[in-house]
Amino acid sequence: MPISSQDERQDSVRFSGTVDPGDSETLTYDISQGARVEELRVRIYRGAELDLEVFPFVERGEGRREPLVTLMGRDAIVGDADFFEFPVSVPVDEPQTVGVEAEHVGSEFSLDYQVTMVLDYEGGVDRGLFSMFRGWL
Secondary structure, three states: OOEEEEOOOEEEEEEEEEEOOOOEEEEEEEEOOOEEEEEEEEEEOOOOOOOEEEEEEEEOOOOOEEEOOOOOOOOOEOOOOEEEEEEEEEEEOOOEEEEEEEEEOOOOOOEEEEEEEEEEOOOHHHHHHHHHHHHHO
C-alpha cells in the first residue's frame, strides 16, 4: 500500500510489498496536480537472488505504462539485498498515476521490496523548461 508524506513542494510516495512465488502485484498512486518524479529509490531485500523483478512506471492513459528508468538488457530492476537510487526527471500531468509492478519469477519463498518516488510540485511539469530560461529572465 502506498504511503505519502508531503510538504509544500515535494511528496515522497513509498510502495512496499511481499510477493509470493509465481505471483505479481501492482501498487499505484494517483497524482492530484502536475508534478515531476525527481528521484527513485528501489530496495530489494536479501534472498531475492534476481527472482524479483520491480518495474516502476507512470501510467499515461488508456493503461499505457511508461518506465521511470530505462535499463539496458532488462525490462525491470532486479537484485539481491540491493539498494538503487536513480536520479530521474519524468513529468507527470494530472490526472495520471505512478506505480510499481513487482513480479516473483522464482519458485521459493516470498520476497520483499520497497520503492520510494520523490515528486516535485514546484513548477510542476513545466519546471524543466522554466529553469532553462530562468537565467535569461
